[in-house]
Amino acid sequence: MSLDASTARERRYGRWLLIAVLPIVLVSLLPLFYTIISSFRPGSEIFQFLSPLSINTFWPQEITLDNYTTLLSGDFLRALLNSVIVTSLTVVLGLAVASLAAFGLAVFDFPFKNTLFVVLVLSFLIPFEAVAIPLSSMFRDWGLANTYVGLILPGLGNGLAIFLLRQFFLGIPPSLAEAARIDGASWLRVFWTIYLPLSRPSLVGAGLILFVFQWQSFLWPLVIAPSPDMKVSPIAIADLAGEAEIDFGAMFAGAILTALLPLLILLVFQRQFTASLASSGTKE
Known part of the structure; x- marks a missing residue:
């Protein structure tokens, strides 16, 4: 087997491995992402969109710094x-x-x-x-x-x-x-x-x-x-x-x-x- 063929096969395996692992990585990062986004939500909105899931579950309708202001005060x-x-x-x-x-x-x-x-x-x-x-x-x-x-x-x-x-x-x-x-x-x-x-x-x-x-x-x-x-x-x-x-x-x-x-x-x-x-x- 030529070196070019071996390299191409390794790259193909690498892409398939990335495709298989990427969903697991994204799912594991969801709690961190939700924590970051929720720190910028109004208090009344934090659990409002948990069920059913929607775009607002992971992206706030309104971004506010009130949580940080309250915390640092x-x-x-x-x-x-x-x-x-x-x-x-x-x-x-x-x-x-x-x-x-x-x-x-x-x-x-x-x-x-x-x-x-x-x-x-x-x-x-x-x-x-x-x-x-x-x-x-x-x-x-x-x-x-x-x-x-x-x-x-x-x-x-x-x-x-x-x-x-x-x-x-x-x-x-x-x-x-x-x-x-x-x-x-x-x-x-x-x-x-x-x-x-x-x-x-x-x-x-x-x-x-x-x-x-x-x-x-x-x-x-x-x-x-x-x-x-x-x-x-x-x-x-x-x-x-x-x-x-x-x-x-x-x-x-x-x-x-x-x-x-x-x-x-x-x-x-x-x-x-x-x-x-x-x-x-x-x-x-």
Whole structure:
């Protein structure tokens, strides 16, 4: 078979695959599209055209910014700022903790190292909801309720981030560290000048994991920081559902605003995140 015939067949298969997958992609995007459109609808129109379906189901008769005006005139901006502060500090401090822990697990030999690694792996397999309530009681006893420290601390020791960085560090040739040690470099300098620069894609991947876990956290901020001044954006959106009525328009608007920042970050760092998951870490 000629090269041209093989290429033509691959293109034909590619077109058929695209035709088969495209409807699935469009259907999966419908909830997102409906959320975006509904954030610009008047409140009375949001569920008016759900049954039967019509063009107005997915396109509003009237476009309005009232939902965003209502949302931003309340306490949502403060909650969004709290989310940014808590998540940013969690990523920075969490990367420091995770990278140092991963470095120790990948480079040094010490008793029960494998046991400790298994415990770390199990830690991110256990749902956080299972320990959130007893952990919140401990934090209240320590005076950490309604504080940034209380919101941030549980997100620092992320087992999945440590696992990802350890696997990457294991792929870095030990000869690089041995050469640096022969030249008189301390282990901290080896970590800072060799392992971290070679692990940028993995650091980005671990940072995105920390970011997503903290940004979408709901139960922990709900139980440890109920103060209005310490609410984060997911809690502020849930509070729009009052006892008498639910402002669905403002909730849709809040969901869109809350999703914008992680969407932008994922778009910017998507290549590094993919590389962090796919790379073996080999540098020789």
